[in-house]
Amino acid sequence: MRYLALLGSVLLAIGATFAKSSTGSSVLVVFDPKLNRQDYSLFFSGLEAYATDLSPQSLVQMLDSKINVIFVASPTNTPLTTLALEFGLTFSPPGAQLVSHFPERSSPHTVVPITAPDSKLLSNGTAPILYSGASHSIAPNPLIIPILRAPAESFATDSITEDGADVIVDAVDKGGEGLWAGSQIGVVSGFQTIDGARATWVGGPELFSDDYATQEVHKGVKSGNYQFAQDIAKWTFQETLTLKIDGTTHHLVGETTPREAYTTNDNVVYSMNVSAWNPETGAWVPYSGLTDMQLEFTMLDPHIRTSILPVKGKEGTYEVTFRAPDRHGVFKFVVDYKRKGMTPLRSETVVPVVPPRHDGYPRFLSAAWPYYAGAISTSIGFLLFSAVWLGGEFVPTKKGKSE
Amino acid sequence: MRFLHIISLSLLPIIASAGKLSLQSARVVVSDTEGTILRNEPLSKTRLPSPALTLDSTDTLKFTVQILDDETGKPVQPHQTFLRFYDAQNDEEGIQPLRVSSTGKASFELNMAKPPASIPATPDESVPLRVSLIVGSFEYSPLSQPLFDLHLPVSRPSPKHPEEHTYAPLPEIQHTFRPEPKTPYVILSAIGTGLVLSPWVALIGLLGDVLLYGAIFGGITIAAGKSALGKVGQWRLAKA
Numbered sequence: 001m002r003y004l005a006l007l008g009s010v011l012l013a014i015g016a017t018f019a020k021s022s023t024g025s026s027v028l029v030v031f032d033p034k035l036n037r038q039d040y041s042l043f044f045s046g047l048e049a050y051a052t053d054l055s056p057q058s059l060v061q062m063l064d065s066k067i068n069v070i071f072v073a074s075p076t077n078t079p080l081t082t083l084a085l086e087f088g089l090t091f092s093p094p095g096a097q098l099v100s101h102f103p104e105r106s107s108p109h110t111v112v113p114i115t116a117p118d119s120k121l122l123s124n125g126t127a128p129i130l131y132s133g134a135s136h137s138i139a140p141n142p143l144i145i146p147i148l149r150a151p152a153e154s155f156a157t158d159s160i161t162e163d164g165a166d167v168i169v170d171a172v173d174k175g176g177e178g179l180w181a182g183s184q185i186g187v188v189s190g191f192q193t194i195d196g197a198r199a200t201w202v203g204g205p206e207l208f209s210d211d212y213a214t215q216e217v218h219k220g221v222k223s224g225n226y227q228f229a230q231d232i233a234k235w236t237f238q239e240t241l242t243l244k245i246d247g248t249t250h251h252l253v254g255e256t257t258p259r260e261a262y263t264t265n266d267n268v269v270y271s272m273n274v275s276a277w278n279p280e281t282g283a284w285v286p287y288s289g290l291t292d293m294q295l296e297f298t299m300l301d302p303h304i305r306t307s308i309l310p311v312k313g314k315e316g317t318y319e320v321t322f323r324a325p326d327r328h329g330v331f332k333f334v335v336d337y338k339r340k341g342m343t344p345l346r347s348e349t350v351v352p353v354v355p356p357r358h359d360g361y362p363r364f365l366s367a368a369w370p371y372y373a374g375a376i377s378t379s380i381g382f383l384l385f386s387a388v389w390l391g392g393e394f395v396p397t398k399k400g401k402s403e
Numbered sequence: 404m405r406f407l408h409i410i411s412l413s414l415l416p417i418i419a420s421a422g423k424l425s426l427q428s429a430r431v432v433v434s435d436t437e438g439t440i441l442r443n444e445p446l447s448k449t450r451l452p453s454p455a456l457t458l459d460s461t462d463t464l465k466f467t468v469q470i471l472d473d474e475t476g477k478p479v480q481p482h483q484t485f486l487r488f489y490d491a492q493n494d495e496e497g498i499q500p501l502r503v504s505s506t507g508k509a510s511f512e513l514n515m516a517k518p519p520a521s522i523p524a525t526p527d528e529s530v531p532l533r534v535s536l537i538v539g540s541f542e543y544s545p546l547s548q549p550l551f552d553l554h555l556p557v558s559r560p561s562p563k564h565p566e567e568h569t570y571a572p573l574p575e576i577q578h579t580f581r582p583e584p585k586t587p588y589v590i591l592s593a594i595g596t597g598l599v600l601s602p603w604v605a606l607i608g609l610l611g612d613v614l615l616y617g618a619i620f621g622g623i624t625i626a627a628g629k630s631a632l633g634k635v636g637q638w639r640l641a642k643a
Contacts, residue, residue: 101483101539102547104421109541140564152487152496153537153547162482162541169500172521181485181498265580292572305576325578338570367587370595377600 133204286316478507
């Protein structure tokens with residue numbers, strides 16, 4: 001992320017609350033201090049107030065130092081919305097809020113019920129979520145994880161009376177500010193930095209309010225706001241979808257300890273242990289649920305890329321066996337597992353691969369039998385000939401006898 | 404705290420029923436650059452035009468509709484009148500707002516020679532865009548009406564981040580090993596060994612008898628010599 005050069009502008013009016021989660025990682029919640037904390041007691045009670053001058057640079061620095069942040073913007077809050085550009089999120093113009101005339105309802109059309117999507121961040125069966133506030137468009141940045149998108153029929157506008165239609169159409173014309181509309185527009189988006197720090201951007205604070213959490217979406221169905229707020233807080237707090245590598249080893253097939261160097265064409269076994277954080281028990285638990293992890297055996301470029309699968313019976317262990325390439329050199333076992341919403345897993349182990357030693361090649365080949373036979377028979381023949389020549393008697397054919 | 408005021412107002416008795424809107428004379432006309440009309444069809448509420456409409460890169464499509472109050476028949480200018488272009492397979496969407504005149508008439512002209520920015524990318528020519536009309540209002544019940552399926556010329560896909568593909572499994576790479584060094588057939592090596600050892604066979608054949616006598620006498624000589632040496636050794640040891 002590039003740092004915005006806001007040249008010394010300091011956000012004096014940004015309030016914040018700070019919390020430490022069970023993993024020990026910290027969360028900073030940034031919102032407008034004019035809001036009354038009592039209205040948000042379900043979510044914010046338990047967080048300590050931490051009013052301080054926060055500049056965009058310091059907020060980004062916090063992400064670098066692994067403090068997770070929930071950014072709560074609003075339709076009018078411009079300093080935060082300019083910071084959002086750094087994350088690839090472009091908010092609708094100031095004053096514009098999300099409006100949806102669908103579904104037909106008696107509550108104001110600026111309070112939009114959104115069906116909870118199928119997402120690994122959210123619990124199954126979350127009721128529709130009531131939302132009001134700003135919306136943002138999402139850049140094609142793989143670090144962004146869209147959590148909640150606006151409904152297809154919704155749009156962002158500041159005209160909330162029936163005769164405001166022209167304002168909306170003018171927005172699309174040349175020179176207009178553009179129209180934030182449709183299902184590609186996000187309302188709550190997550191962002192995960194390359195190191196794994198998480199930030200969640202929410203377009204309005206009412207999502208967390210006690211009012212919305214207790215309201216009914218339709219007859220007898222309470223809104224899913226409380227469950228949703230819990231889920232996104234848990235994700236940002238690094239409690240769900242948080243993984244780590246416990247250790248990696250490698251060894252030859254048939255051995256158990258790693259070698260200093262492997263020979264080309266060796267069968268090598270690489271194994272790693274992965275744990276996930278379990279928020280209920282508050283501990284790291286071995287996790288075998290990764291089905292698409294891959295191992296690369298790399299020397300400048302990957303020579304081998306293969307999937308590394310969980311071992312049945314050993315929870316949390318993943319193993320793969322492969323044949324070392326017949327190129328010698330310094331190789332690396334590289335695991336670079338990046339998936340949206342999950343902590344990135346990265347591991348590199350350097351291992352030399354040497355060509356076979358002089359006695360590592362196949363010996364006593366069948367093609368050499370004639371040569372062995374020839375050499376041995378020459379030696380035996382020589383011995384016998386020497387014995388006969390030295391010890392034998394030779395009678396000359398012409399005359400006389402020898403001794 | 405404007406938002407909280409609005410929420411508390413909603414606790415007042417509910418509005419009984421909002422009026423209904425109706426779409427009249429919805430029609431789509433497809434023509435090419437010369438003005439020849441290729442398709443001219445009224446649109447029905449229940450069925451999409453079949454076959455789906457197709458536009459070439461120089462064709463023009465014109466859609467017209469009139470929005471009226473269902474009960475009084477008076478024209479209405481709703482708050483939201485959008486055309487939504489949606490490709491469910493590739494998740495591409497485009498929203499185009501329409502201006503509704505005071506007579507309730509709205510029209511949209513799509514010239515493929517200069518397409519507006521609201522048309523989404525169509526990377527797959529076999530998948531059509533589903534075009535629907537979304538009408539929303541503060542005073543009337545909202546209305547969402549699918550209009551027609553539209554095949555547009557193939558466009559470049561929407562831009563993807565260069566690292567996007569690393570967030571999914573990458574293609575597997577197998578190393579092509581050098582072929583094992585070829586060894587000749589064992590039978591050939593055996594034949595070769597046989598050829599190498601054949602002089603011995605010949606030798607044994609020619610000197611067969613001589614070697615037999617030599618082997619027997621040699622054996623006797625060795626046995627006799629060993630026992631003689633043994634006797635001498637014992638005599639020497641007894642003497643010492």
